[in-house]
Every structure is written in C-alpha cells, then in structure tokens.
Amino acid sequence: MAGSLEGLKVLDLSRFIAGPMCGMLLGDMGADVVKVERAGKGEDGRVIAPKVGGESLYVMMYNRNKRSLTLDYRSPEGQELLRNLAAEADVLIENFRPGTLEKMGCGWEELSARNPRLVMVRISGFGQNGLFAERPCFDVIAQAMSGLMEITGEDGGKPVPSGAFIIDQVTGLYATVGALGALQARERTGRGQVVDTALLDSAVTLLLTAIPEYALFGVEATRKGARDRYSAPANNYLCRDGRWVHVNAGNDALFPRWCKAAGLADLITDERFSSHAARMANADAIEAIVADWAAQHDADAIVDMMVRAEVPSGKVATIAEVVANPQLKHREQIVDIDYPGIGKVPMHGVTVKLSGTANSIRRPAPSIGQHTSEVLTDWLG
Structure with missing residues (x-):
C-alpha cells in the first residue's frame, strides 16, 4: 500500500531529536524527506556515541526514511540552493535559533514568496517571539523551567529529569500534528503557513492539573515518586524477589x-x-x-x-526484558533495519498503524551527503 503522504516533499534542516523526529514521522507516512546537513560535518548529533560502524545510533533513531544532501549554509551559493529546494518543497522543518534563517535570506518571507504553498515547521526552545525567544535551550532546560522537573522524583528528594528526552519527543509530535493540520488547511486555501512549536510550551502541557490547582487553590504540586497523584493504591x-x-x-x-x-x-x-x-x-x-x-x-x-x-x-522491566517483550514483537515495535556495511540495527518500529495507507520503514538513516546528487536531480533537474 502507498503511504498516506506519498508524493509529499519534505526538507528537513533540523538536528538532534525534535525536528528529526517530525521528519521521520512524515517519512514513515510516505513523504520524500530530504535531510539537509552541513558539508563535511553533517548534523550535530552525528558525533554522539555510541556508534556502530562509525555511525551514531542517536542519529539512526530519528533519521530513517530520509535522504541526505549537504550544502554550505554560509556561502551565497549554498543559501541560493536552499531557496531553490524550498521552492519545490511542501514542508520545511527547522530548529535553528530564531532569526538564523532570516540572516541567510531564507526566512519565511523570502521562502513563502517563492513558494506560497510551503508549510514551514519552526521548532525552538521558547518560540519564535517573546522575551526568551533567542535564548538557547535543550530538553532538560525545558523540563526545569516548565515545573516538570519540580514534580518528578522521590517525595522529599531532589528534582530529577525524566530518563528520556521526552520534551524533545513531545515537541516532535506536536510539530508533526501542526504540519498535518497546515497541510489540510492548504487543501482549502491553497496557501501554506508557519507552524511554531517550542520545547517550553510542549513541556507545560505535561503538568496535568498542576496549573489550575495552583491558580484556583494555591496548592503547588510536589514530588510523589511513583505514587499516583489522583488515586490509591x-x-x-x-516484591519478594527484589523486583x-x-x-x-x-x-x-x-x-x-x-x-x-x-x-x-x-x-x-x-x-x-x-x-x-x-x-x-x-x-x-x-x-x-x-x-x-x-x-x-x-x-x-x-x-x-x-x-x-x-x-x-x-x-518494572529491564531494557533486556523490553527487547524480548512478545507483545512488542507481535506489534512490530522493535524491528531490525539493515545498514550497508554494518548489518542489522534494532530500533523502534512504526508506531502509528493506518489500515488503508500503510506506514513503513523503506530506508535506513543516510550517511552524510549520501544522496546529494540524487536529490538535486530528482528535485531540481
């Protein structure tokens, strides 16, 4: 079956987790996703260990179903190439510091003037405007500033972050939802728009009833360890066996x-x-x-x-038990992906199941610039 987004062209300029995850999800649904990276170095996450065959597992997790193209963001020629690619794209994903693309002449005004149907997904720490817009931010900073870290941890203990970068991942999900909503709106209006998502905004949505509890009753949520906040037991x-x-x-x-x-x-x-x-x-x-x-x-x-x-x-499962979980295997949630020269690399499978338009994993994460010539031929002739 064809994917639900087959024929859609996505330009993914992002790095780390939130943006790449958005691009990956669109790719899983059939879109042609081109990962644009810096010539020579690739995206920032490529240096992160552990590595297999010289490739970062971190990058492998969020960049399947993509092709990689490299360009020099600093050169006028690279910036013009980026504008030309954006003119052919349906969706552009970026998570630079706000204002970075504008300095390159590749901001929303310039790109939408060339391509009025473009949907631009902008992911940042604090949003594209406001007092904190230009501050740097990572997942754990958003966990700290949102209050999520304050309510996580043992009762009476110190605040701790989640064991995974959940804010990056939630922001990637919100960015994907926004992109799909903007694409649906484009069907009616013929015009694209900006999707503005932020780590801090996303983190605040995970606070359950903490905000209204404080605003209405003056009660501040505290750490409760693993105990449920709303029911008991x-x-x-x-247990007896130490588990x-x-x-x-x-x-x-x-x-x-x-x-x-x-x-x-x-x-x-x-x-x-x-x-x-x-x-x-x-x-x-x-x-x-x-x-x-x-x-x-x-x-x-x-x-x-x-x-x-x-x-x-x-x-409470160990990672070894998760890998062996028969339900996850039945649902194909842990799958092996073949990497040329490396072999099989297990990772998460396709999470969303569609009955009529199958999501699929069609290609592994690319190496730096692996498809530059191919993409330039396909997109720009």
Whole structure:
C-alpha cells in the first residue's frame, strides 16, 4: 500500500531529536524527506556515541526514511540552493535559533514568496517571539523551567529529569500534528503557513492539573515518586524477589478486585478505603497494606494475579526484558533495519498503524551527503 503522504516533499534542516523526529514521522507516512546537513560535518548529533560502524545510533533513531544532501549554509551559493529546494518543497522543518534563517535570506518571507504553498515547521526552545525567544535551550532546560522537573522524583528528594528526552519527543509530535493540520488547511486555501512549536510550551502541557490547582487553590504540586497523584493504591511495590511491580487499583471498580485477588476482601467494607475519596484521605495506610502484601510475593506472580483479576499491573522491566517483550514483537515495535556495511540495527518500529495507507520503514538513516546528487536531480533537474 502507498503511504498516506506519498508524493509529499519534505526538507528537513533540523538536528538532534525534535525536528528529526517530525521528519521521520512524515517519512514513515510516505513523504520524500530530504535531510539537509552541513558539508563535511553533517548534523550535530552525528558525533554522539555510541556508534556502530562509525555511525551514531542517536542519529539512526530519528533519521530513517530520509535522504541526505549537504550544502554550505554560509556561502551565497549554498543559501541560493536552499531557496531553490524550498521552492519545490511542501514542508520545511527547522530548529535553528530564531532569526538564523532570516540572516541567510531564507526566512519565511523570502521562502513563502517563492513558494506560497510551503508549510514551514519552526521548532525552538521558547518560540519564535517573546522575551526568551533567542535564548538557547535543550530538553532538560525545558523540563526545569516548565515545573516538570519540580514534580518528578522521590517525595522529599531532589528534582530529577525524566530518563528520556521526552520534551524533545513531545515537541516532535506536536510539530508533526501542526504540519498535518497546515497541510489540510492548504487543501482549502491553497496557501501554506508557519507552524511554531517550542520545547517550553510542549513541556507545560505535561503538568496535568498542576496549573489550575495552583491558580484556583494555591496548592503547588510536589514530588510523589511513583505514587499516583489522583488515586490509591497505585504505586511501585517491591516484591519478594527484589523486583518492582506497578499496580493501579485506585478507582472504585478496581479496588474490590484487588482486595479479592489479594485475599483481603475485608478491606472492601473498611470505612477508610470504601470510596475513592476515603482512600485518598488514607493513602498512606492503604499503600502500606499493599506494600506489605507485595513483599510476600514474586513480581511475576503478582502480575499473573492481577491479570486474572483484571487489575492494571506491570513489572518494572529491564531494557533486556523490553527487547524480548512478545507483545512488542507481535506489534512490530522493535524491528531490525539493515545498514550497508554494518548489518542489522534494532530500533523502534512504526508506531502509528493506518489500515488503508500503510506506514513503513523503506530506508535506513543516510550517511552524510549520501544522496546529494540524487536529490538535486530528482528535485531540481
């Protein structure tokens, strides 16, 4: 099956994660994505270890389904080539510091004048305007400034960032949604537009109810470790075999199921735990009971019990267990991609499944400038 975006031309000037992820997702849906890199050095992420066959795994993760073209951003000839490529593109993705493309004569005004149908996806730390627009930013800076780091970590402990660059990835998703929305609008109007996404903006969307809780009640969200903020019992529990398992039996339908499965049916009528509100008021007490119960069983046994009782649960998996997960294999979420001269490299598969227009992985991440001549022929003749 043809991809849903087959025939769409995407110029990806971005580097690191957020922009490349947006380009990758469009590529997975069938778009012809050309990664534009600096001559000689390529994108900044190519120096990041670990490497396989001299290529960065970091770059491999977010640049499949792309072709690579190199040019000299500083030269007038390179800048004119970029304008010519943009004139043929449907979407341009960039995550330079705001104002950088304008200094090269490749800003929105210049490019849209040549190509009124162009959709320009602009990804930055703080947005294209405002007091902080020109500040440098990385994922962890957005986690810190958004308050997300403040509410992450153990109760009473220090603030910690997520174990993955989730703000980069969420921003990449928002950028993709924006690009698709702008393309749909173009179908009606015939004109493209700018999609403006920012790391800080994206991070704030992950704060759950923290903002209205503070604005309405003056309550500041704090760190709670693995404990759920809105229900109890719901937490990570240490098991007899030294493994951790997460059990969420916090709502009024799940709690009685857990009680019966755990052999503690008398807790169902205990006034301290007989309703959601009561359990939240006595969260420490019910969490202590569940922790004591978990300590008497192995993690796998608890998961089996919870599956039979239809209570959401899962063992806190090691990466080795994730790679071997049969559900992920069935869903083709961990796949091997062949790299010439390197061999098979496993990575995440296609996440979004479309029934009528198949997303697919058609090519591995390119080497620096691998397709320069090919792209210039295909796009510019």
